[in-house]
Amino acid sequence: MRIILLGAPGSGKGTQGEKLVAHYGIPKISTGDALRAAVKAGTELGRKAKAVMDAGQLVANEIVIGIVEERLGQDDAKKGFILDGFPRNTAQAETLDAMLVRLGQPGISRAVHLAVADEEIIARLLDRAQKEGRDDDKEDVIRHRINVYNAETHPLLDYYGKQGKVVAVDGIGTMDQIFDRIVATL
Numbered sequence: 467m468r469i470i471l472l473g474a475p476g477s478g479k480g481t482q483g484e485k486l487v488a489h490y491g492i493p494k495i496s497t498g499d500a501l502r503a504a505v506k507a508g509t510e511l512g513r514k515a516k517a518v519m520d521a522g523q524l525v526a527n528e529i530v531i532g533i534v535e536e537r538l539g540q541d542d543a544k545k546g547f548i549l550d551g552f553p554r555n556t557a558q559a560e561t562l563d564a565m566l567v568r569l570g571q572p573g574i575s576r577a578v579h580l581a582v583a584d585e586e587i588i589a590r591l592l593d594r595a596q597k598e599g600r601d602d603d604k605e606d607v608i609r610h611r612i613n614v615y616n617a618e619t620h621p622l623l624d625y626y627g628k629q630g631k632v633v634a635v636d637g638i639g640t641m642d643q644i645f646d647r648i649v650a651t652l
Protein backbone atom coordinates (compact mmCIF):
# COMPACT_ATOMS: atom_id res chain seq x y z
CA MET A 467 0.00 0.00 0.00
CA ARG A 468 1.51 3.31 -1.11
CA ILE A 469 -0.58 6.15 0.18
CA ILE A 470 -0.33 9.90 -0.13
CA LEU A 471 -2.18 12.03 2.40
CA LEU A 472 -3.35 15.24 0.80
CA GLY A 473 -4.93 18.09 2.70
CA ALA A 474 -4.33 21.57 4.01
CA PRO A 475 -2.04 22.12 7.00
CA GLY A 476 -4.07 21.12 10.05
CA SER A 477 -6.39 18.79 8.13
CA GLY A 478 -5.25 15.85 10.25
CA LYS A 479 -2.67 14.22 7.97
CA GLY A 480 -0.15 13.69 10.78
CA THR A 481 -2.66 12.14 13.19
CA GLN A 482 -4.33 9.93 10.61
CA GLY A 483 -0.92 8.97 9.22
CA GLU A 484 0.11 7.65 12.64
CA LYS A 485 -3.07 5.58 12.86
CA LEU A 486 -2.43 4.17 9.38
CA VAL A 487 1.11 3.23 10.44
CA ALA A 488 -0.29 1.22 13.35
CA HIS A 489 -2.99 -0.35 11.18
CA TYR A 490 -0.98 -1.35 8.12
CA GLY A 491 2.49 -1.72 9.65
CA ILE A 492 4.14 0.47 7.03
CA PRO A 493 6.22 3.57 7.75
CA LYS A 494 5.06 7.16 7.51
CA ILE A 495 7.33 9.59 5.76
CA SER A 496 6.72 13.20 6.78
CA THR A 497 8.92 15.82 5.16
CA GLY A 498 7.71 18.39 7.72
CA ASP A 499 8.83 16.13 10.61
CA ALA A 500 12.17 15.46 8.90
CA LEU A 501 12.74 19.19 8.37
CA ARG A 502 11.79 20.05 11.97
CA ALA A 503 14.23 17.37 13.16
CA ALA A 504 16.98 18.91 11.01
CA VAL A 505 16.20 22.38 12.42
CA LYS A 506 16.36 21.01 15.97
CA ALA A 507 19.63 19.19 15.28
CA GLY A 508 21.08 22.41 13.84
CA THR A 509 22.31 20.76 10.63
CA GLU A 510 23.17 22.86 7.61
CA LEU A 511 19.98 21.70 5.92
CA GLY A 512 18.02 22.69 9.04
CA ARG A 513 19.57 26.15 9.08
CA LYS A 514 18.67 26.64 5.42
CA ALA A 515 15.11 25.44 5.90
CA LYS A 516 14.18 27.25 9.13
CA ALA A 517 13.57 30.76 7.80
CA VAL A 518 11.56 29.42 4.87
CA MET A 519 9.43 27.24 7.17
CA ASP A 520 8.88 30.04 9.67
CA ALA A 521 7.58 32.20 6.82
CA GLY A 522 5.12 29.47 5.78
CA GLN A 523 6.77 29.00 2.41
CA LEU A 524 7.83 25.79 0.71
CA VAL A 525 11.46 24.78 1.03
CA ALA A 526 13.30 24.00 -2.21
CA ASN A 527 12.13 20.93 -4.11
CA GLU A 528 15.67 19.45 -4.17
CA ILE A 529 15.79 19.40 -0.36
CA VAL A 530 12.52 17.55 0.22
CA ILE A 531 13.05 15.26 -2.77
CA GLY A 532 16.43 14.28 -1.31
CA ILE A 533 14.81 13.49 2.06
CA VAL A 534 12.11 11.33 0.45
CA GLU A 535 14.45 9.51 -1.91
CA GLU A 536 16.76 8.55 0.92
CA ARG A 537 13.88 7.32 3.07
CA LEU A 538 12.09 5.40 0.30
CA GLY A 539 15.32 3.54 -0.43
CA GLN A 540 15.34 2.01 3.07
CA ASP A 541 14.18 -1.59 3.51
CA ASP A 542 11.10 -0.95 5.63
CA ALA A 543 9.61 1.26 2.89
CA LYS A 544 9.79 -1.48 0.27
CA LYS A 545 6.43 -3.03 1.17
CA GLY A 546 4.62 0.28 1.33
CA PHE A 547 4.54 3.72 2.93
CA ILE A 548 2.39 6.67 3.88
CA LEU A 549 3.50 10.07 2.66
CA ASP A 550 2.47 13.03 4.83
CA GLY A 551 3.25 16.50 3.47
CA PHE A 552 4.91 15.29 0.27
CA PRO A 553 4.41 15.88 -2.61
CA ARG A 554 3.45 19.53 -2.15
CA ASN A 555 3.48 20.66 -5.80
CA THR A 556 3.27 19.15 -9.27
CA ALA A 557 7.05 19.07 -9.80
CA GLN A 558 7.44 17.00 -6.61
CA ALA A 559 4.63 14.65 -7.71
CA GLU A 560 6.24 14.09 -11.10
CA THR A 561 9.61 13.46 -9.45
CA LEU A 562 8.01 10.99 -7.04
CA ASP A 563 6.44 9.00 -9.87
CA ALA A 564 9.81 8.83 -11.64
CA MET A 565 11.60 7.94 -8.38
CA LEU A 566 9.30 4.94 -7.74
CA VAL A 567 10.02 3.65 -11.25
CA ARG A 568 13.75 4.09 -10.63
CA LEU A 569 13.53 2.28 -7.28
CA GLY A 570 11.66 -0.57 -8.96
CA GLN A 571 8.60 0.03 -6.78
CA PRO A 572 4.94 0.01 -7.84
CA GLY A 573 3.31 3.42 -8.22
CA ILE A 574 1.15 5.26 -5.70
CA SER A 575 -1.99 3.29 -4.77
CA ARG A 576 -4.18 6.11 -3.48
CA ALA A 577 -4.10 9.84 -2.76
CA VAL A 578 -6.41 10.39 0.20
CA HIS A 579 -7.80 13.92 0.34
CA LEU A 580 -8.73 15.00 3.87
CA ALA A 581 -11.30 17.69 3.14
CA VAL A 582 -11.65 20.43 5.78
CA ALA A 583 -12.98 23.98 5.22
CA ASP A 584 -10.52 26.91 5.53
CA GLU A 585 -12.21 28.45 8.62
CA GLU A 586 -11.97 25.14 10.48
CA ILE A 587 -8.30 24.83 9.43
CA ILE A 588 -7.49 28.27 10.83
CA ALA A 589 -9.24 27.49 14.13
CA ARG A 590 -7.37 24.17 14.45
CA LEU A 591 -3.97 25.68 13.67
CA LEU A 592 -4.46 28.52 16.15
CA ASP A 593 -5.35 25.92 18.77
CA ARG A 594 -2.22 23.90 17.85
CA ALA A 595 -0.17 27.10 18.13
CA GLN A 596 -1.20 27.40 21.77
CA LYS A 597 -0.61 23.73 22.56
CA GLU A 598 2.57 22.95 20.61
CA GLY A 599 4.08 26.38 19.99
CA ARG A 600 5.21 25.63 16.43
CA ASP A 601 6.98 28.65 14.96
CA ASP A 602 4.84 28.47 11.80
CA ASP A 603 1.49 28.36 13.63
CA LYS A 604 1.04 32.15 13.94
CA GLU A 605 -2.08 33.65 12.37
CA ASP A 606 -0.47 35.55 9.47
CA VAL A 607 1.80 32.59 8.71
CA ILE A 608 -1.18 30.22 8.96
CA ARG A 609 -3.08 32.26 6.36
CA HIS A 610 -0.04 32.26 4.13
CA ARG A 611 0.38 28.48 4.44
CA ILE A 612 -3.26 27.99 3.46
CA ASN A 613 -2.75 30.23 0.40
CA VAL A 614 0.37 28.26 -0.53
CA TYR A 615 -1.60 25.04 -0.12
CA ASN A 616 -4.43 26.28 -2.36
CA ALA A 617 -2.05 27.56 -5.04
CA GLU A 618 0.60 24.81 -5.06
CA THR A 619 -0.74 21.65 -3.45
CA HIS A 620 -4.46 21.65 -4.22
CA PRO A 621 -3.73 21.15 -7.96
CA LEU A 622 -2.38 17.71 -7.02
CA LEU A 623 -6.01 16.60 -6.71
CA ASP A 624 -6.13 17.02 -10.48
CA TYR A 625 -2.76 15.35 -10.97
CA TYR A 626 -3.77 12.21 -9.08
CA GLY A 627 -7.40 12.53 -10.22
CA LYS A 628 -6.25 12.02 -13.80
CA GLN A 629 -4.54 8.82 -12.63
CA GLY A 630 -7.84 7.74 -11.00
CA LYS A 631 -6.20 7.62 -7.56
CA VAL A 632 -7.94 10.32 -5.51
CA VAL A 633 -10.36 9.41 -2.74
CA ALA A 634 -12.01 12.23 -0.80
CA VAL A 635 -12.67 11.81 2.90
CA ASP A 636 -14.67 14.20 5.07
CA GLY A 637 -12.06 15.46 7.56
CA ILE A 638 -14.60 16.63 10.14
CA GLY A 639 -15.43 14.26 12.98
CA THR A 640 -13.63 12.32 15.68
CA MET A 641 -10.19 10.87 15.00
CA ASP A 642 -11.68 7.37 14.89
CA GLN A 643 -14.58 8.31 12.61
CA ILE A 644 -12.21 9.90 10.12
CA PHE A 645 -9.85 6.93 10.32
CA ASP A 646 -12.70 4.49 9.61
CA ARG A 647 -13.68 6.56 6.59
CA ILE A 648 -10.11 6.44 5.28
CA VAL A 649 -9.73 2.68 5.75
CA ALA A 650 -13.10 2.12 4.01
CA THR A 651 -11.72 3.82 0.87
CA LEU A 652 -8.45 1.87 0.71
Ligand code: AMP
Pocket residue numbers: 475497498499501518519520522523524525526527530550551552553554558602611
Ligand atom coordinates in the same frame (compact mmCIF):
# COMPACT_ATOMS: atom_id res chain seq x y z
P1 AMP B 1 4.17 20.34 7.50
O1 AMP B 1 4.50 19.83 8.86
O2 AMP B 1 3.96 19.23 6.49
O3 AMP B 1 3.02 21.32 7.51
O4 AMP B 1 5.45 21.14 6.98
C1 AMP B 1 5.93 22.28 7.67
C2 AMP B 1 6.76 23.13 6.71
O5 AMP B 1 7.85 22.37 6.19
C3 AMP B 1 6.01 23.62 5.47
O6 AMP B 1 5.26 24.79 5.70
C4 AMP B 1 7.17 23.85 4.50
O7 AMP B 1 7.88 25.03 4.81
C5 AMP B 1 8.09 22.68 4.84
N1 AMP B 1 7.75 21.49 4.02
C6 AMP B 1 7.27 20.28 4.45
N2 AMP B 1 7.08 19.44 3.44
C7 AMP B 1 7.44 20.11 2.31
C8 AMP B 1 7.46 19.79 0.93
N3 AMP B 1 7.06 18.59 0.48
N4 AMP B 1 7.90 20.74 0.06
C9 AMP B 1 8.32 21.95 0.48
N5 AMP B 1 8.31 22.33 1.77
C10 AMP B 1 7.88 21.42 2.69
